[in-house]
Amino acid sequence: MTEPAAPVEETAAVASAAAVTATTLEAAAANPLRDPRDKRLPRVAGPCVLVLFGVTGDLAKRKLLPAIYDLGNRGLLPPGFSLVGFARRDWANQDFAQLTHDAVKEHARTPFREEVWKQLAEGIHFVPGEFSDDGAFDALAMALKEIDQTRGTGGNYAFYLSVPPKFFPTVVQQLKRTGLADAPEGSWRRVVIEKPFGHDLQSAHELNEITNEAFPESSIFRIDHYLGKETVQNIMALRFANNLYEPIWNRSYVDHVQITMAEDIGLAGRAGYYDGIGAARDVIQNHLLQLLALVAMEDPTSFEANALRREKEKVLKAVRLPADLSLNTARGKYAAGWQGGEKVVGYLDEEGIPADSVTETYAAIKLEIANRRWAGVPFYLRTGKRLGRRVTEVAVVFQKAPHLPFSKDDTEILGHNALVIRVQPDEGITVRFGSKVPGTAMEVRDVSMDFAYGESFMESSPEAYERLLLDVMIGDPPLFPHQREVELSWKILDPIEEFWATQGQPEDYPAGTWGPPSADEMMARDGRVWRRL
């Protein structure tokens, strides 16, 4: 059933989505062995093939292949699951199997077990070729047909494009030409793409046109691995499963919100990609604005993809930029300095970076949300490389108590109450509040109440990619951003990027510190400070 307000294109998308997922969901509903009350049985993907483009890349080796193994180890891969690698290498199946084996041994989260590896290895195939080579894709189509017969995968394919965006058009065209993008009746075809989803609104739009030519929106899964993280999903649990926070989650009680993603590393070999893109496009456009949407949105009517995406879109649409961008944004690039006891070079001295680069490695922006809940509450977003340490968090900082019955001296060092959602590392939630210091005098000071994920739940929660890959294979889209969200995010960032483009070189900050002075000045103008992390 579709909601009456849904626009026409969405209604169509919902209908086709229903048709595509029918094989899995309908059969599951008719399955006599499944029962919603039987919570021990995990969600297992139906029979399918995962085709991985870019198997030799860093992401494949460090995250994707280990995640596939971990899924297998947890019993979540279907019998007959097959993995097909495609790359420009003169390899046979066993060479790819060897690469997978090494990647799994080195990076898998769960212990290596021979029988799980055996199950996985049986389904590993490799197709060599270039993206522009028609013959190679014809060979891929043939190989997939054969796998359907020998492994019983029923024509269900997921194509994971772990390749630079410039290859997207070629690969998508090839999938269309060979008919691999069209699902026959009763099976599905899905495509998974990684960020960056363009570098501005227009390019994002063009990229989507290209993908849309071959795949309908409902079959496109955009991976923002942050959304696969347990802590990020827990934002929704925290807000909507509890009664404790929602009453104060608004402009009457919240002073401002700080969303931070700080990295201690520099470019780490990504110079070619990073220069010209910069911190804001790399991090704010996707991760931080998604976090903002989850923290600020209204409660969705359900956790189905449509309901959730609609709320996120609403809040992204309500985001307003400050009138004077020069006073309410800051950007910087790291200069040589000491980071965590190590001497490191400045951005312009990094290998592969031109000496006149104007790319920022630090970006901070102030946003407002024009709706009844948030009017007047600033959201400060910041991200940077070569900062003091690696940390990602969302801090909701509350207003000071309207009246303090204590003398001024008693509460001199009392700060704002705050609720901090620590996304990584050391996932958890901290609540900061004032407490009496033991002793005869009435002195109130800030203390923290702490919930650590690792302390109350699993020793190691599943990697984001495990969850996301499983969702792709099951066809469950809530954790994947919709194209509309991508475009709305670019609409927020584009004017800022345009403004920055007229401002010349970003300000320097020494590596290992917390960003340029202009970022602190920006907060000081509002009478606030960045949290010391």
Added chain:
Amino acid sequence: MTSFMLTDTTAGKISGQLTRLRHQMGAPAVGMVLTLVVVCDERDQYDSVRSATEAAREHPSRILVVINRESDEANRLDAELRVGESTPGEVVVLRLYGELTSHADSVVSPLLLPDTPVVAWWPGDAPAVPSKDPIGMLAQRRITDAKTVPDGIKVLAGRAKGYAPGDTDLAWARLTPWRSLLAAAFDQPVDKVKKGFVDAAAGNASAPLLAAWLSERLGAPVKVADSAGPGLTAVRLTVDGGEIAVTRTDARLATLARPGQPDRHVALARRHTSELLAEELRRLDSDEIYEAALKRLSRTYKG
């Protein structure tokens, strides 16, 4: 790991000592989510505590081990406290002597974590009606293990009568990977099942539970047949035009066969007690599916 012995003590002293130990270690905040009460013999103690502490990595718990010693000695309570860096929770091993052996609940109840779930686990012998047991009455979830007792199937069948929501048995948890694989096989359309067999080593307590679950869900007779083992070795279901079969002879790798499709291998390893326990602790609500399977097992059991 800090270990501390208390002899001839009381629950109050134990409680105080635990608080002191935690403060000494500089970790006064408790992130423990439940209390696990393990009732066992001295000889099961080591393995049970080990499994429980491993499960506690996933579910940080206060683990209370109750060991009943000689009942004809003078009344005495001895306790061994372990608070460690290696585990996120705490372990208290309680040794009860004399008349106290029949009043274990009086020791356990003041040591339970406030306002969090309590789980009782009998790694070996367990009361016939766990929910009527003094310790069982304190717990929301009561875990028994039919594998470790002689004549496990009979014990299991008998337990159906006294079943109360929250009862569960590790013989059922051992089946989850099998059930998950079978359910995955039925995610593709399958013809009506006519009959079936579960093959297992003689006396395996999980096999009749699996057969009961399958007959309950499929509406077809599923029988247990003896095999050489180890453990469960096969499930064979007869459908139109052939047989859906999962076979596993080495306790590690299984083969899934279905009509008109190639055979496929799936990892299906036996699991450690700690993994079974962790699965039990993940869901603390009552397991209606187990209840249905258990009651069917008891109806069809011919001792």
